[in-house]
Amino acid sequence: MPKKSMDSLTESMFYVLMALCCGPMCGIAIAEDITRRTNGRLRIGPATLYTILGKFEREKYIEEIAVEGRKRTYQITAKGRTAYEEELVRLRHCLEDAERAKGGFLP
């Protein structure tokens, strides 16, 4: 089922925001952080990462705070943190629903 962009976050988008919630990072550090957090389950490609960073910058979810040599460092904004929290709540609900469903069909 196709989703409209930013209605909800994709998995890669969610992990990019999760990485930035821990502190400002550059692109390559974000990619490494995601691979480490997911034990290599999710390896984000460079094109995907740049598309997401570009999209988040336009949506004001993140902002560039420093350019050191060739590295650009991004940090999450309040709007980005809210989007991340909302997605987290949505995912928690999904998980709770799934746990409940283990017990059988609802009456």
Added chain:
Amino acid sequence: MTEQTTKYIHRLCPCDRCDIEGLQSWLEDMSAEGLFLIEDGVFCNLFSFVRATPARTRYRLDVAQKEKPRLFDSGNGLSTEERELYHEMGWEYLLSYSGFHIYRACKPDAPELNTESETHAMTIQLFRKQQRSLLFTALFDILFFGFLYASRPLGYPFLMASTTGICLLLGIYCLLVYIIARIFLRVRRLRQYEKRLLSGDSLNHRSAWREKALTVYTIRFLPFLFSCGIAFGLLSGLSRVGTESPLETFVGTPPFATIADTLPGDATRNRWGDYETTRSWNTAVGTITEWNENCDVKTEDGTPYFCILRLEYHETIAPWLAKGLERDYYTYDANRYRKDRFEDIATLQLGVDSARVYRNQGSLYVLMRHGNRVAHAVVIIHRDNIQENQWMLWAQAMAEKLKETE
């Protein structure tokens, strides 16, 4: 990629510019044959390779999001930071081509460039929207300039074909249709990619590009063919300049009415030398004769007349062409100056298929058609500085001529 030689091998790209799957597969097949794309190795559709040990290598295309359209691909459309990040993640930037960056995997375990189909669809969508706006711009330009110069989007096809020849006309129209169709097909292809990605599929990296190669080459050859048609049409149109000759050199009886048919007697005829000329030429849709008369005439009873006749006489290969030509002449005359200067004077009943008289910017036009012949003339016949309806004399004589030669 070892045993690299410095001798470059050039290959024409067998895929359309937006055929991401085909282009990736072609480059991978080239590497399997030992041909590796070099950095900045593209000019128009010609790619440059170096020969090395064959090894199947991954090539990927990525939409150049920040890039502005350029005339030639130079390979500078990527920031140093991006280039470095891609390199650290196992991808070597090679060149930019038609709105895409081309990368080659420099580490065998490098993750795919696009690891999420939904995000990939977003970049394809961005590029599709750029192409779509290009399509709308092209359509708007054609319609705008069509109306600006001809008051009609397609101009005056019959008039153009009859005077400058069919090659120029077809060349221009075909080129316009080609441009629009190519952009439209690209937009459609990108839309298909987008739909597939949004439904969760990824792009096919093993596309059968060979089957489509001949079609791509043929399609790519078409604009050259159309440009040749335009060039030939222009040159053949220019070549008829200089074939004007004085009226005296016209051999035989003209198949149309002249001043002599209008004002018989011709006691004195003071011709204005250089302004009295004629020329004829053939085009694929028929023949055309231009006839310019500027003279003072004194008839047998001594009445002086001042006469100007500028006539274009067409004999087309089919009556329907003559109909179209007549329509084009009328629309052209009606729109060539300010609309409020145009005035329909009369539709004449002279026994021919159609005959009408109108005035624009002070000039009086007679437009007549019979069968496959069309006469379009500016007729000015003054007597004692009064024009009155003297043009009717010429119109009647012209109608008789058209009926005679039926």
